[in-house]
Amino acid sequence: MSLGFYEKGKHAVRFWLLRRLPPCKEMVEIVSQSFERPLSLRERIIVKLHFWICVWCQWYMEHLKMLRKSLRAKADQIPEMDSALSPGLSFEARERIKRQLSGGK
């Protein structure tokens, strides 16, 4: 089925916008900075408009939010979960620290 008049119009507007807004490469930088500083009004409008036509950049924002949320929520459990990080204190270091601690009494 061919697109209706309204749909065609929407497509044309989106295409027109996509050509005039900053490209995704610049958008992801602004999106990243939105986690660090308040965006200017102009930037906020650009992000809103860009998100309206680009689901990729929307998802990009979602993913950054999700990563931050999950990492921060469980920050204190990470060393326990994280068997990949390192096996823990080596035997030598453990003994050395124990010696230091009992010597420092």
Added chain:
Amino acid sequence: MSEAQVTAKVAIPDPGIWVDQYGDYLFKYAMFRLRDSYAAEDVVQETFLAALRGYENFQGRGSERTWLVGILKHKITDHYRRITREAPLGEGQEEEGPEHPEFFTRTDGWDNHWNNNYAPTEWHANPAQLVEQSDFWRVFHECLSPLPKRTATAFTFREVDGLKSEEICEMLGITANNLWVMLHRARLHLRNCLEMNWFKREAGRVEK
């Protein structure tokens, strides 16, 4: 219930037992932020020494581990301040991380927009469950490892510890602009790497 806390009030703990009980946790905590096992051993030792000296300040309030982590955080901060003071890094002397131009290279006239092969896809994951899977952490570390150490550390301080930008800049001796570039590169790289090596595979597993 708080038996450990009550006994802790009475006597200074046996340092040997202490090290066995909390040593690994503190060491891993420090490794995540220092990425250097010698430095991590040092700050863990300093933490235990400081904790032993100031034990009367603890007096069984809250969890012992949380208290130790509090001290460790200060030691890690001191470590970075010392390094920054001793060898201040000029602007641009160290790389911030990969730029990944291939993510935004297209040949159809839409250059600088997402290349279809690298464009984000929808993630079907519960953030809370994510961090409880040890496989996820293996992938996470593999994804962080190609980043310059300083960039990975800045990312950890910001996204895991939630430190303020100003604190991180002061610790690492960098400007806010510098930090933003580092965080942007880290996010760009990590998001893609996690998607390729974790989220897409997880999605495949669910479909089967």
